[in-house]
Amino acid sequence: MNQDPAINPAGLRHRAEAHANAFPALLAEAEHLAATVLLGDHGRRRAGMGDEFWQYRPAVAGDPHRLIDWRRSARGDEQFVRQKEWQAAQSVMFWVDDALSMTFAGGDDRPTKGHRARVLALALCVLLNRGGERFGLANRGTPPRRGEGQLSRIAGHLMALPGESDYGTPNARVLPAGSRAVFLSDFFGDPQPVSDALTRATDRGVKGALIQILDPDEEAFPYDGRTVFETMSGKTRFETLKAGNLRDAYLKRLADRKAHLQDLCRATGWRYLCHHTDAGALRALMWAYRALDHAL
Structure with missing residues (x-):
């Protein structure tokens, strides 16, 4: 396994913009009843208080x-x-899991889960900014704004050191009512906080998408013989002489976790994607673009 390479926010943003350049500007549509209203610079083609x-x-x-x-x-x-025109800008909040489990990569030929999550989140922010939308970061309680300064601010926050816990927990309390949200994580921790967060968000009129980011080794479980498994913090450690005997049980538990997330999204009106770090980021960005565009 390997850790995230030491890169600066400008480098991360450059890579995110490279992905975003393949897309037209994302013009987010406001929720009918709980939109975040802003006299911005793009209209919704509805009669009201706008200037255009x-x-x-x-x-x-x-x-x-x-x-x-x-x-x-x-x-x-x-x-x-x-x-x-009645002009409205939609607020989109991101939660990008910065727990230690996201620093895992099964090989030097692919990025860590955390790096892929940050690039995807920032690429979406670039698209939102081009469309005149407001975006924020739930991790740091960064309120939704737009502009180049906000892009740089979020890039800086995303490049902060990872947290101390092995697994992350989303916080729906900072999501503005009627906004949209994107959660990016491996979702390997306790599933109850995720269920609570989506239920709380839905009660506030928030819709969005879950993007589960996994390393291919976490899907295939290519381990056999004597193997030592431990969390990224080293707090939990397990050694076995027959790792292959654990494969079926592990794969079933992973399938159950995916099914739980899919059921949760169906129940709350959110959307779910499982993305692997050996695949290109562009396909996941396209999916997220469409998911946000239809989260109405």
Whole structure:
């Protein structure tokens, strides 16, 4: 196994932008009832408080005289109201597991799970920023904002040292009501906190996606004979002379964990993807792009 290479936030962002360049800007759509409303610079094509002109409509009884566009109305016998767009920007929050289990990689030819999670999260932030959306980081309680400064801020946070625990726990309490969220983790820890977080998030009108990131060795269990298994912190250690005898039980437990996450997502209206670090990041980014676009 190997640890994350020492790279700076600028390098991480450069790689994330390389993935993002293959995509059109992501224009997130606001939730109908609990959207985070912002007089931003892209419209939702709904009448409201925005600044951008949308269309003319015939005036009806009860329309204030100040809303009538007299220049347009002068072209004929009918009076018209000049409508503007209701503009809304969606807040998207990311939880990127920074626990020690995410520092695992089964070989030098592939990235650690944590590195892949950070690149995917930051690439999505680049897309959101291009679309005028706001994005934040739940790990550090970083509130959703947009702009180049926010990209640099999140890149810096993502490059912080990993936590001290073996497994991470998402926190739904920092997710704005009506926002969207993306959780990236191996989800190898206690599943109950994940269930609690998604249930709490759903109760607040938050929808989103779970991306489970695994190393191929964690899927195949290519171990046999005398093997020592230990957590990344070294707090838990198990030695066996017949590791191959554990394969079936391990694979069943992993399948059960995946099934639990899929059932949880179906019950809460979230989406689930299992992504492997030996596969290209672009496919996972495409999936997340579509998942966010349809999490309405």
